[in-house]
Amino acid sequence: MSDLFIPVIQGTTRPKRNSIDAARYLTELGQTLEGVDTQLVDPKDFDLPLDGNNDEVKDSRYTELTAQADAFFMVIPEYNHSFPGTLKRMLDSELKNYRHKPAAMAGVSAGPWGGTRGIESLVPVLREMGMVASSVDALFPFITKAFDEEGNPTDDATRQRVEKAYTELIWLARSLQWGRENL
Ligand SMILES: Cc1cc2nc3c(=O)[nH]c(=O)nc-3n(C[C@H](O)[C@H](O)[C@H](O)COP(=O)(O)O)c2cc1C
Numbered sequence: 001m002s003d004l005f006i007p008v009i010q011g012t013t014r015p016k017r018n019s020i021d022a023a024r025y026l027t028e029l030g031q032t033l034e035g036v037d038t039q040l041v042d043p044k045d046f047d048l049p050l051d052g053n054n055d056e057v058k059d060s061r062y063t064e065l066t067a068q069a070d071a072f073f074m075v076i077p078e079y080n081h082s083f084p085g086t087l088k089r090m091l092d093s094e095l096k097n098y099r100h101k102p103a104a105m106a107g108v109s110a111g112p113w114g115g116t117r118g119i120e121s122l123v124p125v126l127r128e129m130g131m132v133a134s135s136v137d138a139l140f141p142f143i144t145k146a147f148d149e150e151g152n153p154t155d156d157a158t159r160q161r162v163e164k165a166y167t168e169l170i171w172l173a174r175s176l177q178w179g180r181e182n183l
Helices: 019-031 060-068 085-092 116-128 157-182
Strands: 008-010 072-077 102-108 138-140
Touching: 008 019, 019 072, 019 102, 019 138, 019 157, 072 116, 072 157, 085 116, 102 116, 102 157, 138 157
Parallel strands: 008 072, 072 102, 102 138
Antiparallel strands: none
């Protein structure tokens, strides 16, 4: 079996953003998993200033990346009880390349709820796009205290929770990969 390519999509571009710590951690952990190839995808590195999904408003590097992806791990800091607009732009850009692929969601918040409202508000969007939302989330409440200066989680349970989210995502990714290739 070939490796699954599971990019970690960072959902924001805010200067001094905190959620990048979670995105880096998800990427590093993903790189330790057998049969998984991953990469941190930072919206700052792509050129997507205009709305839509026509060729002239796409970034071909992002088109290529999403075409190769078997699944996505999305980092969703909660912005006003929803998901950030930057993440929506990344989704809107490439409808075909997301279809019939799964997404795991990492919620992030400054407070205690771990971005769950951001996650829940994204689920109908994923459904419309023909994606499959994993039922296992990775939540990062109190994000400013969630990682130490070396980027290690301060809560011992974080690793186990993220591994659980990856396990479900990998199962969905293999199942849908089979479906895309055989049905
Ligand atoms: C514009 C904005 C809106 C926010 N709204 C919420 C919110 O509704 N609920 C919440 O728990 N945290 C909220 N927060 C806190 C963020 O979830 C937290 O600061 C997170 O780290 C933001 O992601 P970022 O660091 O990538 O910008 C908000 C932050 C910003 C900047």
